[in-house]
Each structure stands twice: as structure tokens, then as C-alpha cells.
Amino acid sequence: MSGAAGGVRIDHAVSSGTFSLDGETHQVDNNLWVVGDDTECVVIDAPHSVDDILALVGERTVRAILLTHAHDDHSRVAPALRERVVAPIMLHPDDKPLWDLTHLSEDGQGHLWDVDLGDGFEILVGGTVLRALHTPGHAPGAVCFHAPALGCVFTGDTLFQGGPGATGRSYSDEDVIKASIREKLLALPDETVVHTGHGDDTTIGAERAGLAG
Ligand SMILES: [Fe+2]
Incomplete structure (x- = not known):
């Protein structure tokens, strides 16, 4: 547990597996984030293991x-998780090319997500709002989830401790991620805690100096 407000808490764990893109496969540890109260919750990203x-x-x-983006290390078990918990998968539609790489089979059949996320889309859980911020760059449909009442933002692979997410692979764009961070994330208060897709937390204030240029 790493934060609470009005009975809503954030549960966290780390899950290990692989990330594959552009013909390379890497071993990765992904953060798992679950936000909710004692009766209901939302899951942010579905990496390697339903269990x-x-x-x-x-x-x-x-x-x-809720998917921050559709790279396989963030979305692979989303359909399997949906089978277990009967909840909608929400993804920004601009990530369809990445989603299809993981979830479309050779015969063109495959799983789809259920709800299109857009900038400003709000999800209510346990009386707390999570607001989607469309932050393209690492992926075209990358989304961050800002929880104002919890004083935090879930950034997926858009912002890490130490700077922006990677933009060296297909479907990424360095100028676009910098603009997204400047316009959407640096607009948040300095004390906002940043819960990332990989590695340690940071804050908007701690990252601001390195990102302002
Ligand atoms: Fe990613």
C-alpha cells in the first residue's frame, strides 16, 4: 500500500516477464497498480501474470x-484478466497498431478492448476520480491516469524517475513525448507523486528541472 484518501488506497506489486518489439525480446519488471476501496477497484496495466x-x-x-498503452509488457494478460473478473478493458484507440501486434492472431481474429479512452475521460472508483491524460510519444495511444484526490499520477512508460520513456522503437516519437510531458504532466502540481510503469516512484517537482528544456 502506498497511499490512501477517503478509504481509497493504492496497492502495488512488481511482476516479471518479457517485452518484445521490433524483433527483440527483453526481460522486464513491471509495476502493478490497483486503485480502490474495500469493495471495488481498477487495475492499471495487465503485464505478465493474471495471478x-x-x-x-x-x-x-x-x-x-485501464491500459497506459498496448506494449505487450503492459497489455498481454488483459484479455485473460477480463475473463476472470468480467471488467472492460479501456485503451486509447491510437494504440491499435501496438494492440494488434500482441492480440491479433494470424487469421485476423483476436481480442479487442472494450472502451476507448480519450483525453479527459474520467473513471470513478471508490468515490475517487481517475482522469485520463492522453500523452502520446512513447506510444501513440499512451495515457496517464491522474488521481487528484490521491495526489498522484500513473504514467506507464511516459515518465520515469530520471526522465521520459524510451522513444527509440517503432511507433514512438521523441518530440511528441516531450510535448506531452510539457503540456500534460508539468501542468500538475510539483508534489504530485508519479507512479511509473517500471522502477521507482518520483514526483513532478523532482522531474521538472530535467524536463523543462
Ligand atoms: Fe512501453
């Missing part, structure tokens, strides 16, 4: 599976 996620969910009702 790792369900261990954080417990007996609670899952209202949504």
Missing part, C-alpha cells in the same frame, strides 16, 4: 482494466 494481479485485487469487484 499476480488477482493477488492485489483480492475479493474486490474490478470496475475496469
Whole structure:
């Protein structure tokens, strides 16, 4: 547990697996984030293991599976998780090319996500709002989830401790991620805690100096 407001808490764990793109496969550790109260929650990203996620969910009702983007190390088990918890998968539609790389089979059949996220889309869980911020760059449909009442933002691979996410692979753009961070994330208060897709937390204030240029 790493934060609470009005009965809403954030549960966190780390899940290990692989990330594949552009013909390379890397071993990666992904953060798991579950936000909710004692009765309901949302899951942010669905990396490597349904069981790792369900261990954080417990007996609670899952209202949504929120994807920060569709890279396989963030979305691979989303359809399998949906089967278990019967909750909609929400993704920004600009990530369809990346989603299809992981979830479309050779015959063109495959899983789809359920709800299109857009900038400003709000998800209510346990009386707390998570607001989607469309932050393209690492991926075209990359989204951050800002929880004002919790004083935090879930940034996926858009912002890490130490700077922006990687933009060296297909479907990424360095200028676009810098603009996204400047316009959407640096608009948040300095004390906002940044919960990342990989590695340690940071804050908007701690990252601001290195990003302002
Ligand atoms: Fe990624």
C-alpha cells in the first residue's frame, strides 16, 4: 500500500516477464497498480501474470482494466484478466497498431478492448476520480491516469524517475513525448507523486528541472 484518501488506497506489486518489439525480446519488471476501496477497484496495466494481479485485487469487484498503452509488457494478460473478473478493458484507440501486434492472431481474429479512452475521460472508483491524460510519444495511444484526490499520477512508460520513456522503437516519437510531458504532466502540481510503469516512484517537482528544456 502506498497511499490512501477517503478509504481509497493504492496497492502495488512488481511482476516479471518479457517485452518484445521490433524483433527483440527483453526481460522486464513491471509495476502493478490497483486503485480502490474495500469493495471495488481498477487495475492499471495487465503485464505478465493474471495471478499476480488477482493477488492485489483480492475479493474486490474490478470496475475496469485501464491500459497506459498496448506494449505487450503492459497489455498481454488483459484479455485473460477480463475473463476472470468480467471488467472492460479501456485503451486509447491510437494504440491499435501496438494492440494488434500482441492480440491479433494470424487469421485476423483476436481480442479487442472494450472502451476507448480519450483525453479527459474520467473513471470513478471508490468515490475517487481517475482522469485520463492522453500523452502520446512513447506510444501513440499512451495515457496517464491522474488521481487528484490521491495526489498522484500513473504514467506507464511516459515518465520515469530520471526522465521520459524510451522513444527509440517503432511507433514512438521523441518530440511528441516531450510535448506531452510539457503540456500534460508539468501542468500538475510539483508534489504530485508519479507512479511509473517500471522502477521507482518520483514526483513532478523532482522531474521538472530535467524536463523543462
Ligand atoms: Fe512501453
